[in-house]
Amino acid sequence: MSTENGSSGNGALVRLSKISKNFRRGSEDIHVLSDLNLEVGKGEFLALMGPSGSGKSTLLNLIGGLDRTTVGTIEVGGEHIEKMSDRALAAWRARHIGFVFQFYNLLPVLSAEKNVELPLLLTNLSSLERKKHVAAALDIVGLSHRANHSPRTLSGGEQQRVGIARAIVTDPTLLLCDEPTGDLDRASGDEILSLMQALNKDQGKTFIMVTHDPHASARAGRTVHLDKGQLSTEAPE
Numbered sequence: 001m002s003t004e005n006g007s008s009g010n011g012a013l014v015r016l017s018k019i020s021k022n023f024r025r026g027s028e029d030i031h032v033l034s035d036l037n038l039e040v041g042k043g044e045f046l047a048l049m050g051p052s053g054s055g056k057s058t059l060l061n062l063i064g065g066l067d068r069t070t071v072g073t074i075e076v077g078g079e080h081i082e083k084m085s086d087r088a089l090a091a092w093r094a095r096h097i098g099f100v101f102q103f104y105n106l107l108p109v110l111s112a113e114k115n116v117e118l119p120l121l122l123t124n125l126s127s128l129e130r131k132k133h134v135a136a137a138l139d140i141v142g143l144s145h146r147a148n149h150s151p152r153t154l155s156g157g158e159q160q161r162v163g164i165a166r167a168i169v170t171d172p173t174l175l176l177c178d179e180p181t182g183d184l185d186r187a188s189g190d191e192i193l194s195l196m197q198a199l200n201k202d203q204g205k206t207f208i209m210v211t212h213d214p215h216a217s218a219r220a221g222r223t224v225h226l227d228k229g230q231l232s233t234e235a236p237e
Helices: 056-063 086-096 112-122 127-140 156-168 186-203
Strands: 002-004 012-025 028-041 045-049 071-076 097-100 174-178 207-210 222-227 230-232
Touching: 012 056, 028 056, 028 230, 045 056, 045 186, 056 071, 056 174, 056 207, 086 097, 097 156, 112 127, 112 156, 127 156, 156 186, 174 186, 186 207
Parallel strands: 002 028, 045 207, 045 222, 097 174, 174 207
Antiparallel strands: 012 028, 012 071, 222 230
């Protein structure tokens, strides 16, 4: 059984208990995660490392409610998301989860500010309130002056900053980052990691970051390794 506990003094925000995830391929069951336990403290910055195919992104998707466990329970902020209906889970995800992707996932036909506004369209905020939230998020990531620019006119680092602004605009409970620096050069990647660290330390944002890069994981407060469906504090040999 694989167990990793957070050390945050603020208590656990995320609790995974006896998680297993299987996929069906033809007549074969593929076991991706097996009897996995994990706690992530409120305000923690956790890096999740592992070789390709180890199940890192699968685990992130389970925590974010994008996929369902085969066995086990997932509790985020005191709510058991595995018990939710698809509709309730979608509403929960919109309120509580901010996603940051490796390839930014920005809509090229929209400006930076319109991309950031997208998650707010699922809320009851007025147009004026949405505009204020978007302006605040872009200011936090240092891109107020690029608000009206389309993604194709932005550098990779700027596009990822827009992605982070979009992730934080709803003031989510948890930020899930899947290889956020994987498509960036080292200098741009360092800027993004510094921004994430600042959001973690100055605003108390909780991060779970999937990465294959030890340079990136060194910025996190704690690193766990996933290999063959199991978690460990030690890198696999």
